[in-house]
Amino acid sequence: MPSATHHLAAPSPAIGSQPRLADLATGRSLRLLHVDDDSDLVLLVDRLLSARLPRGSVIDPVANLSHALSRLTTGRYDAILLELSLPDSDGLSTVEAVRSHEADTPIVVLTGREDAELAGNAIRSGATDVLFKSRLSAPLLDATLCSALLDGRRSRGGAETVKDRRESPHYTVTRPSIVIPMLADFRPDTGLVATTIDISLTGAGLLVEGCAELTWDRLVLGIERADGVYTYATAMVRHHGVPAAGWNLGVSFVAAKDDPLSAARLAPRFDPETCQMTAGLPEPVLVEWAQLGVLQPRLIDRVRSCPRCSGLPTFRDACRQCGSVKAEAVQYIHHFACAHVAPADHFDGAGHLACPKCRARNLIVGADFEYLSGPICCRDCNWSGTQLASVGECLKCGHRFVGSEATERDIIHFHVERLDPLAFIEAD
Ligand SMILES: [Zn+2]
Ligand SMILES: [Zn+2]
Ligand SMILES: [Zn+2]
Secondary structure: OOHHHHHOOOOOOOHHHOOOHHHHOOOOOOEEEEEOOOHHHHHHHHHHHHOOOOOOOEEEEEOOHHHHHHHHHHOOOOEEEEOOOEOOEOOHHHHHHHHHHOOOOOEEEEEOOOOHHHHHHHHHOOOOEEEEHHHOOHHHHHHHHHHHHHHHHHHHOOOHHHHHHHHOOOEEOOOEEEEEEEOOOOOEOOOEEEEEEEEOOOEEEEEEEOOOOOOOOEEEEEEEOOOOOEEEEEEEEEEEEOOOOEEEEEEEEOOHHHOOOOHHHHOOEEEOOOOEEEOOOOHHHHHHHHHOOOEEEEEEEEEEEOOOOOOOEEEEEEOOOOOOOOEEEEEEEEEOOOOOEEEHHHHEOOOOEEOOOOOOEOOOEOOOEEEEEEEEEEOOOOOEEOOOEEEEEEOOOOOEEEHHHOEEEEEEEEEEOEOOHHHHHHHO
């Protein structure tokens, strides 16, 4: 294996084991605004969260939008829990009103209208996450708030993701897509049907169906282009929420240097350890991705390799019998006048050429004689013949063999049709 693979960081621990509110507090109490005119639900949320929030935390309840906005003007809140249907506002306009007032504060929508499309639209309108009231539980509220707070902290802080976010606006793009979790050993897990909510140059928002539990955070995202071709990018899960129909994921594309499926890792290279042409991932892994259609195998070359260990050999013309390179053709002289043919060294007179048969002297090439190429003789094993053989020596195991014994191996390049966010942004 090329060492490149070993430099890949293992995926961070599964989302399921993400930090909880209690771990996140850093010694600070939290202040939440809960906007809902259903006093029973306000009590329920208060009870569910009381044991989970850091000591000293406060949940301020308000029953309508105008009270909420005036509270937000006077106080600073860490997060807002928001019902969409209020006495003075309804639906997406509720989210929009709060978002335009509060640019950064995480908004978690708690709604009784359990509609996946509405959930997606709420996120597009600025909600950080959407929870359905019938599914409320302490762990779910805890995990969702925690992830929303972390996300909000990132967008307020100077972290890199924020800068990217600001410099790269999110475009609303709804396209069929597929999410294929990437396991720790880089193999694919079962693909999940998804739809994009938005796409930016650095990532995408997704609704993912049919996934009971998020046990992974690295994935390959495939989005269908207008021409029907799926294009793929490796991405990491940044935040998630749970509307009824599936998971709502925010993912960011990984840089080529961290991408197990980067062009550099997919290109077959000479690996000095095995002395074979290999890609930066084990072949069985590449084949699994190819079976899913993410990678396309393409024959790019064919090489002759060692019949014993498949290592790449070097080749030279050498003796067919012992493989020695000390095998040369003997030069002969043909004397025209007497028709004598003998090895050239037999014609050596004292400083001039003389025919050993007819004793003619001072022979001139072309006029009196010609050189002929005689049989090939090996100085190591005395083999004699007319043709040298192409002889290979394996770089890995040193095995020396006649070229015709070499095994031919196809060099396959696994190609991936790469996702270009611009293609979707411009097309939309
Ligand atoms: Zn020989
Ligand atoms: Zn002669
Ligand atoms: Zn070998």
